Amino acid sequence: MKKNTGGRPRRRRDPDGTRLAILEAAGTLLAKDGPEGLSVSQVAQLAKVNRGTAYQHFQTREQLVEATTVWVSEQLCQSVFGKTAAGKNADGKLTPEEQAKLADPRGGVIEHMTQFAMANPELGRAWMFQVLSSPQPANDPFWKLYRHLFEGFVQTDSAQPGIDVDVHTVLMIIGTFLWPVWARAHTRTAKEREQMAERFTNEIVRLSMYGTMRPEKYPELAARLVKGAPGKPARTAAKKATKKVAKKPAARKGRGAK
């Protein structure tokens, strides 16, 4: 008993396309409002899809958020690492090519990440929201992959000794994705943004090579570092990370009927 009275023409039937449209819209809004701020209505509106259709693809708001976060993470993995070095070499050793790729500021992972982050600030932001909201940020596939690559580099003799892999993963990943947020606020043209990206990779490389402090100016600090900090060995310390698969359902705030 329902004719298509006015309104926009019925959407062409294309399940996968619709699903993708919904995910993209959800990603955009995720970047704007965070996981708790996301509403199915807004997503549907932005995706130019009836809200009911969204519920056809994702049974509940929670599931939509969930699906969107893994989709975002997949996008990141895909775009930054491609299918190269995805699963193989899981023993922690890098092939020489991978090691070179990681370190090289031209065409290496760092530049790749920065480029992608600058080009897709929304995805990066959405991903950060997700990380901030997750009880186990390090379970994220992108996070794991990056950490794995970097750990491989650390074990080569091109790396300085005593690097803490986890601290570095936090610094690099987060920095790379937050930089575009900062840079957006200080640029107007695409050209400027390109310069910002370069500025970031340059500084990362500079930092990686020389740090920020002149060691000769801090003799006793340097002495303390070589023999390790008082309380701890200060080694790479990849600590097995108390697994504890706490997968709580996390009852939603309370909106909606039955």
Added chain:
Amino acid sequence: MKKNTGGRPRRRRDPDGTRLAILEAAGTLLAKDGPEGLSVSQVAQLAKVNRGTAYQHFQTREQLVEATTVWVSEQLCQSVFGKTAAGKNADGKLTPEEQAKLADPRGGVIEHMTQFAMANPELGRAWMFQVLSSPQPANDPFWKLYRHLFEGFVQTDSAQPGIDVDVHTVLMIIGTFLWPVWARAHTRTAKEREQMAERFTNEIVRLSMYGTMRPEKYPELAARLVKGAPGKPARTAAKKATKKVAKKPAARKGRGAK
């Protein structure tokens, strides 16, 4: 015509205390849900205050969020920097003591920040949400203060040449506040958390002193760095930051009556 029928006993009259309770509750929830996920109802419930009371202190949800963010930032400034080095020496030059304080890993700003961040992961998280949601992250007082201090350090001869202050500010601030999020997920006892804090400061100091890559392994990279990147001078480049005070009202999603 309203008696106190059942319910909890009326709250003792204490405006400032109430206001503070609301702000603290709001801060906690801000850390959990982000600015868009914050609801006045939840805040009131957590603060053990009637929802109407919250509206007495903050006319609207938006204003509550706003007030909470500035409060969080103030807490941060207060706790990390104290009232030392707040406004004076705004010319960018650090006194020798300040410079020493900044750099010293024992009792310096870095350790201070890390300690505070580890002790108050919620505040840090709330602050990060805020930064992520703000169109102008660098306008945050805490951000400005940290940047100012670091810039002072960069201009001393204890610093390596060519440091990009903005990139560093992003890395350090964000890293410091995200580290506790990661660390929380991997620790159980307070002792462990203390070690995590130390691990972070140690790595920051190590990174600052030696970087991650052995320069001798990357001769042509090193050569490129000293004479600057091809496209740009790659100098300190503190770029005057297009002020543009875009203070948009940012119309709320649309809940609520009239």
Added chain:
DNA sequence: CTGATAATCAACATCGATGTTGAGTCACGG
């Protein structure tokens, strides 16, 4: 061409959140 399948959508019932109002209650100054 035709019936089955499933994607799309409008409408419904329900609920929580917002912001407002007016009544109760405490504290303090005169």
Added chain:
DNA sequence: CCGTGACTCAACATCGATGTTGATTATCAG
């Protein structure tokens, strides 16, 4: 001792968001 004003709170009206249902229609297999 008694207002006066600030503070606290319950109840109201309204609106948007959720999740469900059943009608409609595009697409495909036979």
